[in-house]
Amino acid sequence: MTKNILANIQEASKKEKKLLAILLDPDKSTLDEAGLISERIKKINANFIFVGGSFVEKGITNLFVEELKKHTNIPIVLFPGDYSQVTNKADGLLFLSLLSGRNPEYLIEQQIKAVPYLKNSTLEIIPTGYILIDGGTNSSVLKVSKTTPISQKNIDLVVSTAVAGMYKGKQLIYLEAGSGAKNVVNPAIIAAVKKQLKIPLIVGGGIRTKTQLTNAYKNGADLVVIGTAFENNII
């Protein structure tokens, strides 16, 4: 059954109802933790569970999502570092293109490799422009993609990249400071991007305090993604 993931994000964005996704990395939890994790996510009132990682062992995501599904009705959206993380057990798939980078592998090759796995799939496929911004750490995304993040100082380039993504037909733009970032995406960048976008905006990377969360929302993030702070039990 379709969960209308994109339509719900668009609707929430229009009504300025802010959304939260918890990011789970299949290689950082065991299958028998799925019940407990689902309970914690329910208590936080998260709207989505994102599942993915930069370096996830093949086959693990499928089993992990299958197990999660036994414990939760919250929509599960794949946030894959590569095509091997595609599983039909989830509800949706962020069909990412790494627009900040110039590595063809993450601009088009991974997407082509994913297609055979998407034949007859019931996943809701959501075209998403993914923009990596310098979070002050050597993030996993940076390492695996071998691309350079955009400097937090170069607001114009971030805005142009996001708007180019929108013109290319992306339905969502994701501003990413990198998992475990030291510096979150600057609120000034979020505000500048939001001003030019007619599509919903996702923000993530390094968000660990209530103030950072509120600042992201106040400046125009429609959906915030939290991974590390949840893993470390600080939210």
Ligand SMILES: CC(C)=CCC/C(C)=C/CC/C(C)=C/CC/C(C)=C/COP(=O)(O)OP(=O)(O)O
């Ligand atoms: C469309 C399909 C099937 C794949 C797209 C592949 C692309 C373009 C990915 C974008 C680049 C990338 C490697 C994104 C990874 C996103 C992600 C799941 C990050 C989660 O955090 P981690 O990078 O695993 O951080 P930790 O290592 O700290 O857990």
Ligand SMILES: O=P(O)(O)OC[C@@H](O)CO
């Ligand atoms: O793990 P954190 O730092 O919360 O980052 C979440 C997400 O944006 C990473 O892709």
Ligand SMILES: [Mg+2]
């Ligand atoms: Mg990871």
